[in-house]
Amino acid sequence: MTNTTPPTARFIAAETLCKLFRTRTSIKILFDRKIQKNNLPARDRNLAMNLIYGVLRQKQTLDEFLSGVSRTPLKKIDPFIHQTLSVGLYQIFFLERIPRSAIVNEAVNSCRYKRIPQRLHGFVNGILRETIRRLEKDPSLTLPDTDKNGNPIHNHPDWLVKRWSNTFGMEETARICRENNREPCLVLRVNCCRISPADYSRKLREASIPHQPGMFSTASLVLPDFHGQIRSLPGFDAGYFQVQDEAAQLVTLLLGPLKKDGLYLDGCAGLGGKTAHLAERGIQHNLEIHCVEPDSRRLSLLRDNVKRLSGDNRLHAHQMGLEDFPGDNNRLYDGVLIDAPCSGTGVTGRHPDIRWNRREEEIAEYSRRQLALLKTAADLTAPGGILVYTTCSLEPEENEEVIRSFLTTHPAFILTDCRDQLPEPAQKLVKNGFFQPHPAMTIDGFFGARLQKQG
Numbered sequence: 234m235t236n237t238t239p240p241t242a243r244f245i246a247a248e249t250l251c252k253l254f255r256t257r258t259s260i261k262i263l264f265d266r267k268i269q270k271n272n273l274p275a276r277d278r279n280l281a282m283n284l285i286y287g288v289l290r291q292k293q294t295l296d297e298f299l300s301g302v303s304r305t306p307l308k309k310i311d312p313f314i315h316q317t318l319s320v321g322l323y324q325i326f327f328l329e330r331i332p333r334s335a336i337v338n339e340a341v342n343s344c345r346y347k348r349i350p351q352r353l354h355g356f357v358n359g360i361l362r363e364t365i366r367r368l369e370k371d372p373s374l375t376l377p378d379t380d381k382n383g384n385p386i387h388n389h390p391d392w393l394v395k396r397w398s399n400t401f402g403m404e405e406t407a408r409i410c411r412e413n414n415r416e417p418c419l420v421l422r423v424n425c426c427r428i429s430p431a432d433y434s435r436k437l438r439e440a441s442i443p444h445q446p447g448m449f450s451t452a453s454l455v456l457p458d459f460h461g462q463i464r465s466l467p468g469f470d471a472g473y474f475q476v477q478d479e480a481a482q483l484v485t486l487l488l489g490p491l492k493k494d495g496l497y498l499d500g501c502a503g504l505g506g507k508t509a510h511l512a513e514r515g516i517q518h519n520l521e522i523h524c525v526e527p528d529s530r531r532l533s534l535l536r537d538n539v540k541r542l543s544g545d546n547r548l549h550a551h552q553m554g555l556e557d558f559p560g561d562n563n564r565l566y567d568g569v570l571i572d573a574p575c576s577g578t579g580v581t582g583r584h585p586d587i588r589w590n591r592r593e594e595e596i597a598e599y600s601r602r603q604l605a606l607l608k609t610a611a612d613l614t615a616p617g618g619i620l621v622y623t624t625c626s627l628e629p630e631e632n633e634e635v636i637r638s639f640l641t642t643h644p645a646f647i648l649t650d651c652r653d654q655l656p657e658p659a660q661k662l663v664k665n666g667f668f669q670p671h672p673a674m675t676i677d678g679f680f681g682a683r684l685q686k687q688g
């Protein structure tokens with residue numbers, strides 16, 4: 234292989250992993266850049282993505298195994314070679330359909346492409362062949378689940394495991410980590426304004442796509458084995474569904490009961506997952522909806538998303554930070570949603586880069602920004618109106634502590650019980666009045682608080 238031939242999926246995976254660990258940039262940004270630069274065919278793109286996500290979910294077990302096979306300590310292995318080996322080991326242990334000889338050849342090809350000195354190709358070749366030899370001798374050989382001191386390996390950084398064991402206890406933490414290390418299922422929210430979940434289920438059945446109803450949200454369908462293009466699912470253009478985990482589906486319900494002809498604001502709209510949900514529900518209630526998002530790329534995707542799902546022309550999208558949003562002609566909002574920027578520690582199963590990119594020190598800065606956003610939102614909420622605060626973090630400083638701190642300075646607001654707005658199966662996700670699902674309950678980790686301004 235020469236540098237004039239296009240790079241392979243394995244090479245892209247190893248390079249992306251190296252860059253991620255070096256720069257702590259999100260996988261989405263790194264991968265999109267690589268795809269644009271290299272024009273990988275869809276099949277290779279999917280394989281590269283699988284390898285990257287797989288290695289991120291198994292990082293510590295792969296490293297533990299590698300340090301048992303390699304005579305060179307991990308810290309002394311060149312980062313690209315290290316990640317090429319992780320990608321190779323991941324394929325050997327998890328992707329049964331790839332011939333083992335191809336795994337070794339491809340790893341050596343990646344080294345050639347990277348212009349790694351020839352003498353080191355033998356090192357890569359030797360480690361992978363030795364692994365295969367051990368597996369042939371003992372087919373029941375698996376990756377280690379404890380480290381050399383006998384401590385369980387969780388495939389999460391120690392600081393996060395320590396925090397979660399303080400919050401949830403060690404057993405629950407181990408369960409959360411285990412769930413996060415599995416490949417998550419695709420979850421859809423059926424757009425009930427366009428089609429019922431039962432009718433959409435029929436369409437999936439006709440297309441031979443295995444699925445089942447979600448456990449908590451009545452509008453959800455779970456597709457355990459689907460790995461294709463989302464656009465290829467039945468009724469994408471017709472707006473029959475949106476990809477959204479059950480936890481994210483449920484938090485929008487906390488704005489209920491919706492007020493007829495009411496004025497609503499999504500104060501941190503992002504790509505519009507929750508704005509679109511609100512817009513769908515809003516059609517029936519004739520809502521006027523405003524949303525605020527400072528990032529122009531996200532706002533443009535949001536517009537497409539909302540148009541596809543609700544065709545709503547009563548959505549007013551504002552590109553700015555909430556602190557700069559003057560409101561609409563001094564009118565106050567009957568409902569405000571603050572889906573605040575957060576550490577994302579509740580969704581490190583779906584986005585395993587988060588667990589390695591985050592720093593514990595960042596949590597204090599997130600909670601400062603979250604409290605500021607909540608205070609801004611309070612001024613935009615009408616008397617009698619509902620203010621919903623939500624994050625996809627599991628950290629108390631970003632969740633209940635933000636709410637407690639807010640309530641001490643805003644006595645006009647009272648905390649109401651989230652249970653009243655949720656369908657019966659989801660009510661068990663509420664603790665101390667807060668919506669608090671976490672991955673051990675086979676749902677993304679979220680937090681939601683429903684506040685009402687006294688009128």
Ligand SMILES: C[S@@+](CC[C@H](N)C(=O)[O-])C[C@H]1O[C@@H](n2cnc3c(N)ncnc32)[C@H](O)[C@@H]1O
Nearest residue numbers: 500501502503504505506507554555572573574
């Ligand atoms: C958790 S995401 C929102 C996800 C979105 N609600 C959804 O369901 O797709 C938080 C969003 O807040 C935006 N944001 C950051 N600072 C903000 C600010 N000062 N005012 C409003 N939005 C902000 C970020 O750009 C990001 O898109």
